[in-house]
Amino acid sequence: MANTLYAGVPQFYVAVDCIIFAYENNDIQVLLQKRKIEPFVGEPTLLGGFVGAEESLDDAAHRVLLERTGMKDVFLEQVETFGEPDRDPGGRVISTAYYALLNKKLHDTRLIQKFGCEWYSLKNLPMLHFDHSKMLAKAIGILRDRIGYSPVALNLLPAEFTLTQLQRVYEGILGMELDKRNFRKRLKEMPYFIETGKKDKSFSKRAAALYNFDWMMYKQLKYYHL
Amino acid sequence: MANTLYAGVPQFYVAVDCIIFAYENNDIQVLLQKRKIEPFVGEPTLLGGFVGAEESLDDAAHRVLLERTGMKDVFLEQVETFGEPDRDPGGRVISTAYYALLNKKLHDTRLIQKFGCEWYSLKNLPMLHFDHSKMLAKAIGILRDRIGYSPVALNLLPAEFTLTQLQRVYEGILGMELDKRNFRKRLKEMPYFIETGKKDKSFSKRAAALYNFDWMMYKQLKYYHL
DNA sequence: ACAAAAGTGTTTCATATACACCCATGC
DNA sequence: GCATGGGTGTATATGAAACACTTTTGT
Numbered sequence: 001m002a003n004t005l006y007a008g009v010p011q012f013y014v015a016v017d018c019i020i021f022a023y024e025n026n027d028i029q030v031l032l033q034k035r036k037i038e039p040f041v042g043e044p045t046l047l048g049g050f051v052g053a054e055e056s057l058d059d060a061a062h063r064v065l066l067e068r069t070g071m072k073d074v075f076l077e078q079v080e081t082f083g084e085p086d087r088d089p090g091g092r093v094i095s096t097a098y099y100a101l102l103n104k105k106l107h108d109t110r111l112i113q114k115f116g117c118e119w120y121s122l123k124n125l126p127m128l129h130f131d132h133s134k135m136l137a138k139a140i141g142i143l144r145d146r147i148g149y150s151p152v153a154l155n156l157l158p159a160e161f162t163l164t165q166l167q168r169v170y171e172g173i174l175g176m177e178l179d180k181r182n183f184r185k186r187l188k189e190m191p192y193f194i195e196t197g198k199k200d201k202s203f204s205k206r207a208a209a210l211y212n213f214d215w216m217m218y219k220q221l222k223y224y225h226l
Numbered sequence: 227m228a229n230t231l232y233a234g235v236p237q238f239y240v241a242v243d244c245i246i247f248a249y250e251n252n253d254i255q256v257l258l259q260k261r262k263i264e265p266f267v268g269e270p271t272l273l274g275g276f277v278g279a280e281e282s283l284d285d286a287a288h289r290v291l292l293e294r295t296g297m298k299d300v301f302l303e304q305v306e307t308f309g310e311p312d313r314d315p316g317g318r319v320i321s322t323a324y325y326a327l328l329n330k331k332l333h334d335t336r337l338i339q340k341f342g343c344e345w346y347s348l349k350n351l352p353m354l355h356f357d358h359s360k361m362l363a364k365a366i367g368i369l370r371d372r373i374g375y376s377p378v379a380l381n382l383l384p385a386e387f388t389l390t391q392l393q394r395v396y397e398g399i400l401g402m403e404l405d406k407r408n409f410r411k412r413l414k415e416m417p418y419f420i421e422t423g424k425k426d427k428s429f430s431k432r433a434a435a436l437y438n439f440d441w442m443m444y445k446q447l448k449y450y451h452l
Numbered sequence: 453a454c455a456a457a458a459g460t461g462t463t464t465c466a467t468a469t470a471c472a473c474c475c476a477t478g479c
Numbered sequence: 480g481c482a483t484g485g486g487t488g489t490a491t492a493t494g495a496a497a498c499a500c501t502t503t504t505g506t
Contacts, residue, residue, distance in 0.1 A: 005316040010279035011237035014309070014320055053236035053318065057309035081307040081322050083240070083283035090231040092279065094240055094320065096307050164457075181460070182496065204457040206503040390485075407487070408469065430484040432476040 013088075015095040016061045017048040017132065019079065019139040020069070022104035023156040023165075027121050028172035029104075030136070032128075033068070034116035039089065039129075046132045047117065048095065061098040068115050070108030075101040075155040077146075079139045082131050089130075099139040101155035122172060140173075147173055154213050162200050162208040163187065192217040239314075241321040242287045243274040243358065245305070245365040246295070248330035249382040249391075253347050254398035255330075256362070258354075259294070260342035265315065265355075272358045273343065274321065287324040294341050296334030301327040301381040303372075305365045308357050315356075325365040327381035348398060366399075373399055380439050388426050388434040389413065418443040 020031040032044035047068050051060040058076065065074045079097035087093065104119075112118075120126060128136060147153045153169050154161070167183050187193050192214040199207035246257040258270035273294050277286040284302065291300045305323035313319065330345075338344075346352060354362060373379045379395050380387070393409050413419050418440040425433035 006239055009239050009276045012240045013232055013235050014238045014240070050235045051309065054311050056311055057307060078306055080304055081283060083277065085280050085282055205505045206458050208458060431478045432485050434485060
């Protein structure tokens with residue numbers, strides 16, 4: 001009904017495509033889904049979905065995340081919107097790409113199996129069809145840039161994490177090794193990395209200190225320094 | 227016809243909104259248009275337009291630029307896509323914001339008058355309705371970030387420019403004064419800033435050297451250093 | 453005892469910043 | 480002759496990068 005105001009103006013399908021990142025075993029991974037419709041049935045594709053009539057783009061991306069992984073409140077950020085007329089062989093579809101960072105331990109493995117989803121290592125990504133490779137490349141680029149000045153990478157880890165885990169996350173995203181002492185030195189200068197006093201023995205013989213991140217303090221200090 | 231494949235999926239109007247930057251008199255400016263339809267008729271708004279049925283988003287933004295300013299091949303970059311269900315009172319419209327950098331000397335002043343467009347200084351921007359202030363703020367943020375590692379700001383100047391002009395452009399975008407010697411020192415380290423040998427006397431009594439930017443060399447060196 | 457990851461500081465180098473004066477010309 | 484913008488180097492401070500050994504504990 002509200003749409004009648006712009007009578008004569010063409011309308012489009014609007015979709016979101018999600019590039020979902022996670023961390024496991026010193027490795028950054030991306031969740032892909034086996035395509036269910038022609039062409040290229042069975043081949044890996046980004047997790048996408050159409051935007052609902054009364055839904056915002058962000059809400060649609062969150063809904064796709066919830067449907068496929070069972071997770072709410074996942075970190076999401078818009079990447080770019082792709083709108084070439086021939087980008088989707090099934091019709092005129094505009095798609096906004098989002099990247100997501102989630103703690104893999106919290107996702108529903110049964111659900112992703114049901115949807116034909118699988119984790120792929122960033123080091124060994126398959127070719128994707130349509131403009132999905134571009135979306136993925138752009139998302140990785142943005143993520144690499146972001147972690148240089150924002151602690152978003154923590155969304156890939158549990159609330160309590162070891163410094164080595166965090167370093168592996170950065171290394172996985174950047175695709176390069178980092179110097180342990182320089183890495184830890186920088187973290188020590190940031191008061192919002194809090195040592196919990198607990199220890200983790202699951203990754204080493206000598207126990208590693210567990211930290212958490214004080215988001216509240218981070219935001220306050222950031223605001224203060226602005 | 228192609229659209230029949232996704233029968234039952236809701237469709238949306240898709241628009242682009244352009245944040246058009248230019249430089250004049252030591253000042254960065256934004257082009258705004260007087261709104262022609264209710265609500266808020268006559269109040270300033272971003273230059274927007276609906277995307278055509280067979281048109282890409284980029285093409286639509288270029289078309290809006292051409293229609294309103296008479297300029298082709300303008301530098302354009304996507305900012306972000308806004309898709310809140312209630313963002314446009316006239317219907318369900320998804321809008322992708324773009325920012326543009328143009329050489330003000332080359333635009334068609336009659337044309338912008340005809341469309342009710344006016345230049346506003348970045349230092350004295352009006353409040354905008356709907357989500358247009360967010361779009362504008364985001365565009366300025368991206369532009370500030372970009373000029374830190376990319377020579378896009380040159381799109382605001384003629385092919386031949388003085389170093390003082392370029393510094394004023396940077397200062398206008400960043401909203402702060404820069405040190406003349408440090409600014410020029412950095413430029414001298416970049417071999418793609420070429421002194422033309424010509425001089426400009428229009429801005430000072432003592433003539434200023436005119437430079438141009440060798441985009442070819444820039445791209446090659448960038449590629450080489452990657 | 454040895455393998456495997458945890459933890460810890462200093463030096464060096466590169467980059468960024470601060471800063472002041474002379475020059476050429478039009479009026 | 481003076482007002483206006485054009486042009487030039489050095490010294491300091493700050494942040495980034497390189498670099499190696501000891502500790503703890505499970506096997």
